[in-house]
Structures are given as structure tokens and as C-alpha cells.
Amino acid sequence: MSQSNPDLFDQENCALMSARAVYNVEAGETDIYRTALGELVGHYDQLLRQTRRLIRHSDRQELEMNRLNHRLADLARELEYRATHDSLSGALNRAAVIERGERFLARNEMAMIVLDIDHFKQVNDRFGHPVGDAVICGVVDCLQRTLEIPGEIGRVGGEEFTVILPQQNYLQAQEIAERMRSMIANHDFSLPDASRITASFGVSWMPAGAAFATAYNEADAAMYEAKRNGRNRVIRADHLLCA
Numbered sequence: 738m739s740q741s742n743p744d745l746f747d748q749e750n751c752a753l754m755s756a757r758a759v760y761n762v763e764a765g766e767t768d769i770y771r772t773a774l775g776e777l778v779g780h781y782d783q784l785l786r787q788t789r790r791l792i793r794h795s796d797r798q799e800l801e802m803n804r805l806n807h808r809l810a811d812l813a814r815e816l817e818y819r820a821t822h823d824s825l826s827g828a829l830n831r832a833a834v835i836e837r838g839e840r841f842l843a844r845n846e847m848a849m850i851v852l853d854i855d856h857f858k859q860v861n862d863r864f865g866h867p868v869g870d871a872v873i874c875g876v877v878d879c880l881q882r883t884l885e886i887p888g889e890i891g892r893v894g895g896e897e898f899t900v901i902l903p904q905q906n907y908l909q910a911q912e913i914a915e916r917m918r919s920m921i922a923n924h925d926f927s928l929p930d931a932s933r934i935t936a937s938f939g940v941s942w943m944p945a946g947a948a949f950a951t952a953y954n955e956a957d958a959a960m961y962e963a964k965r966n967g968r969n970r971v972i973r974a975d976h977l978l979c980a
């Protein structure tokens with residue numbers, strides 16, 4: 738059995754119908770009251786119709802407002818993503834790496850990997866910028882596929898990347914960097930001459946409360962040492978300091 742929607746104005750409707758009945762039955766008795774009642778019935782009727790129309794309108798407005806609120810939330814998420822991510826590779830951008838790294842390091846020990854693609858200028862020079870761009874995306878893909886624990890991958894320069902590893906010690910970070918190095922070196926980037934891509938890695942580790950800039954500078958210095966030592970290798974910053 739179908740149930741009709743309840744009318745918000747059931748009681749008012751009943752009052753209106755009673756008034757109409759009185760208006761009809763008592764015709765001719767007291768014209769002055771009859772006329773006044775007639776006007777009241779007319780205005781009341783109109784008031785009910787307009788109120789119903791306003792309620793329908795405000796329901797539509799509420800639906801539209803909900804739709805706009807959802808759209809606004811989507812746009813805010815998109816804006817936040819664009820402000821924090823590199824548009825080419827989808828990795829975090831430099832500002833976001835610094836912001837998240839500082840946040841992690843304020844409370845936790847943190848290891849950090851800095852890596853730089855080897856001889857990347859030659860890739861651009863030999864095959865063109867679009868191929869270079871594809872290599873950048875391929876490298877980020879290799880990093881993502883290797884990172885099986887919580888961590889953040891960022892692109893901090895043209896062909897330089899960072900991996901932030903909260904609560905990892907030196908040895909764990911070194912092993913992750915080694916797996917990333919191997920993954921890139923063995924990956925087929927589909928270059929026209931079938932050549933391979935390699936990257937050089939530096940690893941640092943900092944206790945909670947240390948400065949993010951120190952973590953980055955130490956990993957960066959280790960990465961440059963890896964370049965000087967022949968590239969396609971991982972060097973730890975503590976080994977650098979001991980040498």
C-alpha cells in the first residue's frame with residue numbers, strides 16, 4: 738500500500754476547511770463577518786501555498802548547497818595536492834619534503850636518502866627532454882615500488898630526489914637505498930639505444946630533535962661522494978665522517 742507524504746500543514750488545512758464550511762453554511766446571516774472570514778480564508782490559503790513553495794525551494798537550495806560543499810571539498814583536496822606534489826612525477830615537491838621531514842624529525846629519529854640520476858644531462862642531450870621526463874617518472878616509480886615501509890618520496894631538484902624514512906636506523910636505510918639503486922640499475926627505461934640508467938645515493942640518520950637541514954646536507958654530501966667514487970653506489974654519511 739503506498740503511503741502519501743505527510744503534510745506539514747495538516748492542522749492548518751483542517752482549520753481552513755472548517756472555516757470554509759462555516760463560510761458556506763452561514764451565508765446571508767452576518768454579512769460583515771462572512772466577508773471578513775472569506776478574506777481570511779483566501780489569505781490563509783495563499784499563505785499555505787506560498788509557504789509550501791518556499792519549503793520546496795529551500796529543499797532545492799539545500800541540495801544545491803550540499804553539492805557545492807562537496808565540490809569545494811574536492812577542490813580543496815586538489816589544491817592541497819598541487820601545492821605539495823611535483824606535477825611531472827607525482828612525488829612530493831621540495832617544500833613538502835622539508836615540511837614533512839621537519840615534522841617527523843621533531844618527534845622521531847629519521848633516516849634520509851638523497852639520490853641523483855647519473856649523467857642525466859646526456860639523456861636529455863641524446864634523446865630529448867620528453868625522454869628525460871619519462872626517465873624521471875620511471876625513477877620515481879622504481880622508488881615507490883621499492884618502498885614497502887612508511888616513508889615519503891620527494892623530488893627536490895631537476896634529477897635529485899629524497900626518501901624520508903621515519904624511525905629507521907642507518908643500516909635499514911642503507912639496505913633500502915641499496916634495493917632502490919639496484920631496482921633503477923636493472924630497470925628497462927626503454928631508451929632508444931637500450932642503455933641503462935643509474936643513480937648515486939647518500940644516506941644520513943638523525944636522532945629526534947635534530948635539524949632537517951643537517952639530515953639533508955649530510956645525505957647530500959654522501960651522495961656527492963658516491964658520484965666522485967664512480968656513481969651507481971650508496972654511501973652513508975657516517976662512513977664519510979669516519980673516513
Ligand SMILES: Nc1nc2c(ncn2[C@@H]2O[C@H](COP(=O)(O)OP(=O)(O)OP(=O)(O)O)[C@@H](O)[C@H]2O)c(=O)[nH]1
Pocket residue numbers: 825853854855856857858859861865866867868869870873894895896964968
Ligand atoms: N628532462 C628533464 N631534464 C631536467 C629537468 N630538470 C633538470 N633537468 C636536466 O638535468 C640535467 C642535470 O645535469 P647535471 O647537473 O649536469 O648532472 P648530470 O648530467 O646528471 O651529471 P651527474 O649528476 O654528475 O651524474 C640538466 O641537463 C637539466 O637540464 C626536468 O624536469 N626534465
